[in-house]
Amino acid sequence: xxxxxxxxxxxxxxxxxVSLYSxxxxxxxxxxxxxxxxxxxxxxxxxxxxxxxxxxLRWDGQQAVLFDLPGRQFRIFGMTFWPQDFLFLSWSLIxxxxxxxxxxxxxxxxxxxxxxxQTTWTRFFQWIEHWLEGDRHSRLxxxxxxxxxxxxxxxxxxxxxxxxxxxxTGLTFVGYFSPITDLSARILTFGWGGWELFWVGFFTVATYxxxxxxxxxxxxxxxxxxxxxxxxxxxxxxxxxYDEERGEPRGKGAKKKQADTENPLGDCIDCxxxxxxxxxxxxxxxxxxxxxxxxxxxxxxCDDVMDHxxxxxxxxxxxxxxxxxxxxxxVIRPRLIGYGxxxxxxxxxxxxxxxxxxxxxxDVLRDRNQLYRTTSAGNIENIYRLVILNKSQQxxxxxxxxxxxxxxxxETNKTFTLQGGQTLNLxxxxxxxxxVNEVPSSTIWFTVRSxxxxxxxxxxxxRFIAPGR
Amino acid sequence: xxxxxxxFIIVIxxxxxxxxxxxxxxxxxxxxxxxxxxxxxxxxDGIVERNSPLPRWWLGLFIGTLIFACVYLALYPGLGKxxxxxxxxxxxxxxxxxxxxxxxxxxxxxxxxxxxxxELINYPEALAVGGRLFANNCAICHGxxxxxAKGYPNLADDDWLxxxxxxxxxxxxxxxxxxxxxxxxAAIGNTDEAVRDMAIYVQSLSRPDLAKDAxxxxxxxxxxxxxxxxxxxxxxxxxxxxxxxxxxLTDAVWLYGPRIEDIEHTLRQGRSGNMPAHESLLSPERxxxxxxxxxxxxxxxxx
Numbered sequence: 001x002x003x004x005x006x007x008x009x010x011x012x013x014x015x016x017x018v019s020l021y022s023x024x025x026x027x028x029x030x031x032x033x034x035x036x037x038x039x040x041x042x043x044x045x046x047x048x049x050x051x052x053x054x055x056x057l058r059w060d061g062q063q064a065v066l067f068d069l070p071g072r073q074f075r076i077f078g079m080t081f082w083p084q085d086f087l088f089l090s091w092s093l094i095x096x097x098x099x100x101x102x103x104x105x106x107x108x109x110x111x112x113x114x115x116x117x118q119t120t121w122t123r124f125f126q127w128i129e130h131w132l133e134g135d136r137h138s139r140l141x142x143x144x145x146x147x148x149x150x151x152x153x154x155x156x157x158x159x160x161x162x163x164x165x166x167x168x169t170g171l172t173f174v175g176y177f178s179p180i181t182d183l184s185a186r187i188l189t190f191g192w193g194g195w196e197l198f199w200v201g202f203f204t205v206a207t208y209x210x211x212x213x214x215x216x217x218x219x220x221x222x223x224x225x226x227x228x229x230x231x232x233x234x235x236x237x238x239x240x241x242y243d244e245e246r247g248e249p250r251g252k253g254a255k256k257k258q259a260d261t262e263n264p265l266g267d268c269i270d271c272x273x274x275x276x277x278x279x280x281x282x283x284x285x286x287x288x289x290x291x292x293x294x295x296x297x298x299x300x301x302c303d304d305v306m307d308h309x310x311x312x313x314x315x316x317x318x319x320x321x322x323x324x325x326x327x328x329x330x331v332i333r334p335r336l337i338g339y340g341x342x343x344x345x346x347x348x349x350x351x352x353x354x355x356x357x358x359x360x361x362x363d364v365l366r367d368r369n370q371l372y373r374t375t376s377a378g379n380i381e382n383i384y385r386l387v388i389l390n391k392s393q394q395x396x397x398x399x400x401x402x403x404x405x406x407x408x409x410x411e412t413n414k415t416f417t418l419q420g421g422q423t424l425n426l427x428x429x430x431x432x433x434x435x436v437n438e439v440p441s442s443t444i445w446f447t448v449r450s451x452x453x454x455x456x457x458x459x460x461x462x463r464f465i466a467p468g469r
Numbered sequence: 470x471x472x473x474x475x476x477f478i479i480v481i482x483x484x485x486x487x488x489x490x491x492x493x494x495x496x497x498x499x500x501x502x503x504x505x506x507x508x509x510x511x512x513x514d515g516i517v518e519r520n521s522p523l524p525r526w527w528l529g530l531f532i533g534t535l536i537f538a539c540v541y542l543a544l545y546p547g548l549g550k551x552x553x554x555x556x557x558x559x560x561x562x563x564x565x566x567x568x569x570x571x572x573x574x575x576x577x578x579x580x581x582x583x584x585x586x587x588e589l590i591n592y593p594e595a596l597a598v599g600g601r602l603f604a605n606n607c608a609i610c611h612g613x614x615x616x617x618a619k620g621y622p623n624l625a626d627d628d629w630l631x632x633x634x635x636x637x638x639x640x641x642x643x644x645x646x647x648x649x650x651x652x653x654x655a656a657i658g659n660t661d662e663a664v665r666d667m668a669i670y671v672q673s674l675s676r677p678d679l680a681k682d683a684x685x686x687x688x689x690x691x692x693x694x695x696x697x698x699x700x701x702x703x704x705x706x707x708x709x710x711x712x713x714x715x716x717x718l719t720d721a722v723w724l725y726g727p728r729i730e731d732i733e734h735t736l737r738q739g740r741s742g743n744m745p746a747h748e749s750l751l752s753p754e755r756x757x758x759x760x761x762x763x764x765x766x767x768x769x770x771x772x
């Protein structure tokens with residue numbers, strides 16, 4: 001079995017033609033443990049834990065994280081984000097992308113192996129599988145065995161548990177968009193609306209299919225990240241790698257042949273452990289392949305074997321291509337520093353703008369039907385429509401202040417109160433009396449300031465247009 | 470769409486679908502020699518493409534898209550003139566969304582409709598709704614602050630062309646108003662001087678101090694008798710007539726401007742104001758709410 005995905009010519013149809021499509025060989029992953037698997041267990045437990053528990057957190061008596069789409073508000077730990085704050089979302093996604101670039105340059109597909117949801121859920125599903133059906137060899141045996149009562153019971157309960165976890169996932173997902181306490185409470189009374197039912201069902205089925213059946217197929221054929229990761233690799237990227245110099249020529253019964261000093265065998269005893277534990281079913285000894293998700297299962301498995309045969313660890317290890325070829329290799333290199341600096345700058349600016357965010361929005365629209373208006377008394381007036389949105393969740397009292405040349409005055413109710421999330425449409429008339437003083441066309445500023453919190457103010461520029469001289 | 474073009478499209482769609490299906494099936498198998506090759510022969514910068522087979526479920530997805538296309542074309546319009554089983558059209562969708570909105574807002578407007586305009590001005594929410602409706606439907610002419618502009622009446626003062634009682638406001642919005650001032654230059658003497666005299670006289674109705682000026686006083690005297698022509702609409706004392714929408718000439722409110730040139734222009738050319746009828750655009754309940762908003766503007770501040 002040199003390569004499971006090569007087409008064997010012997011599965012040809014009678015007329016000698018070969019199918020262009022290969023039937024998927026189900027990968028039965030052998031469980032493994034070790035340094036890196038311990039880290040992976042911690043990472044996936046924390047990602048899964050955060051995902052499942054976050055919607056249940058409360059903040060000021062409300063759900064701490066709620067993406068209220070019908071209300072067009074994202075509530076995150078007491079902050080409310082409106083559609084006008086879309087830039088924050090864009091920047092957070094850009095920062096996330098740069099973080100991905102940074103870690104890929106550093107250590108390849110390390111994101112995939114340690115924190116990707118696909119990996120997380122697949123491993124949870126594998127634990128259930130392992131618990132009910134045993135490890136790899138017993139699962140393979142069970143696959144081939146006829147349907148007995150015990151097989152039906154084990155298989156059946158596995159799928160029930162899978163569906164339960166998938167349902168929990170779907171419920172949690174919808175809980176980010178529709179208050180989860182209410183959503184869960186309505187399970188018992190069957191009080192779900194059509195869309196809630198549809199989306200919970202959709203994510204249940206998707207999770208069940210993805211983590212139960214698709215698994216590595218997603219990483220191999222669907223994930224876009226797999227397509228462009230190679231752009232970010234270079235010869236100094238940490239990758240999981242088999243040390244060919246040390247391992248080859250591989251052979252079993254190493255002790256016997258060790259006497260043959262003419263062609264001594266390498267350290268690899270060809271036990272196949274690294275292939276059996278690989279979640280994507282590749283043989284790492286063939287060199288770097290795009291399928292490798294850097295999960296280090298083969299490292300842990302091989303280290304275990306090396307310990308058993310009293311050889312040093314690290315026949316398979318995290319290393320760089322340059323280091324393998326005994327060339328100078330440095331993980332800290334300009335490229336990584338560049339990504340890191342960009343990440344740091346963006347992250348700092350992001351946090352700063354988040355901290356300095358004023359939960360108030362002021363838009364000024366000049367009336368478009370006329371440039372200026374002459375009243376019967378001879379005053380020159382400009383009309384504006386101020387759209388003021390209180391983006392906080394508390395009621396605020398505001399005052400409106402006009403900054404402009406001497407002589408301009410504003411006729412409107414200067415203080416007003418807005419409930420949390422309320423929008424006010426305020427027509428404002430700005431005028432001057434040409435018999436008192438002349439005001440040329442000029443730039444003016446409207447300032448809306450909270451009376452409760454002087455720091456909370458927004459200033460908006462506009463233009464006053466006067467008759468030409 | 471004529472039958473020909475309808476069939477033209479149907480045939481193209483069918484050929485495309487069948488073509489995709491045929492291509493898929495025809496390419497499902499390759500020769501053993503082809504399959505045995507290590508690479509596809511593509512090489513870029515020394516990177517070669519391996520000749521790995523596609524996963525079989527990929528083929529299933531392709532077939533799934535073909536099935537989806539057939540189902541879609543059966544349900545929705547797409548095959549020429551065939552309208553689809555569901556009978557979906559964008560106009561229908563628009564109508565159903567509008568009627569959904571009407572169903573959602575209907576009860577509220579019905580509630581407001583129960584309350585007379587004079588009382589509705591005490592309901593801040595109703596006025597807020599009215600203000601938004603005003604901004605969308607009226608502000609483009611009357612201004613965001615409803616104080617009008619040249620040729621567009623100020624709705625926020627106490628001066629009304631057609632009356633400021635709720636019923637009159639509702640009528641103005643519903644049926645619209647046509648203001649007609651005929652050209653009067655011919656009737657009052659047809660000379661520049663006569664028109665100028667009359668303009669000064671009209672100004673003097675709201676500014677009695679003009680009579681102190683000797684020249685203007687003479688003009689006023691000359692024009693005074695001719696004002697009979699105007700009195701038919703504006704009344705003998707120039708107080709206007711709300712039945713006709715004839716403005717009051719004795720106050721300081723000028724629809725077309727207070728300057729002598731503005732008044733002369735009115736006399737020579739006449740004016741025709743047009744408030745469009747809104748009954749085809751707005752439901753009676755909405756007009757009721759807008760009328761309350763407009764009515765509230767001229768009432769003492771409701772704080």
